[in-house]
Amino acid sequence: VVAGGRGVDGNFGPVEDLADALGAAIGASRAATDAGWIGHDAQIGQTGKTVSPQLYISAGLSGAIQQKAGMQTAKVIVAVNKDAESPVFEIADFGIVGDLFQVLPQATAEIKKRKG
DSSP states (O other), X not given: OEEEOGGGTTOOHHHHHHHHHXXXXXXXXXXXXXXXXXXXXXXXXXXXXXXXXXXXXXXXXXXOHHHHHHHTTOSEEEEEESOTTOTHHHHOSEEEESOHHHHHHHHHHHHHHHHO
């Protein structure tokens, strides 16, 4: 699952591209669905779906307790957030402090390159 939150600022393009490259589902925070950036069916968290994927990539999500409730049983959690103090890093197996609009396209390009 590749999930986007408030940090995508309405642009789910990089999230969707990475999900496509991985063959993954797309998820979102309540803030993102409430803003109308993506459908409510993508919402993960206390008031959304609970997921337990092999890999959960959190992009621009703070990791608030409501979000954690929906994804904390993922096998591997990778967090991308430009705020180094974001709570998501407390539960992430791997964390990248950086701009998701730079990190996600780089990851997508590398995955596509390795897939051939």
